[in-house]
Amino acid sequence: MTTKICLKNIKFHSYIGCFEEEKIIGQLFSININITHNLSTAMLTDDIKDTINYQNIYLIIADVMKNKYNLIERAAYKIIDELWLAYPQIENIELEINKLNPPIKADIESAAFYIYISKNEWESM
Secondary structure (H helix, E strand, O other), X not given: OOOEEEEEEEEEXXXXXXXXXXXXXXXXXXXXXXXXXXXXXXXXXOXXXXXXXXXXXXXXXXXXXXXXXXXXXXXXXXXXXXXXHHOOOOOEEEEEEEEEOOOOXXXXXXXXXXXXXXXXXXXXX
C-alpha cells in the first residue's frame, strides 16, 4: 500500500529570481507537494499523532518561501531538507514549484522546477 499527504496549489508571494526586480518586487509562486509515508496506523487510529500533520508541512514550506533565493531549485532544496529534518520517517517527496508569470517575453503561465526523490537518494547527495 502507498499512502501520501498531498498539498495542492499553495500560493506564496516570494522573492525568488535572478533579476533585480524579482528580488525587490517579488512574484507569485504555486507549490504542489506529495509526501509518501505509511499512514496505515493513522487510518486505523484516527489520531493526528499517527500522521504527518499537513498544517506543519505548510508552515515549513511557508517559512522557506519567506527567504530570498536566486533559483527555485534552491528553494526546493531547502523545503525538502527542512521536511526531512522535521519528519525523518518520510519515504519520498515529490515537489513542484511554479513561478507564475515568469519575467520572459512569452505567453506562458509558469516556469517550474519538479523533483521526486527518495530519502535514500537525498542522503546520498
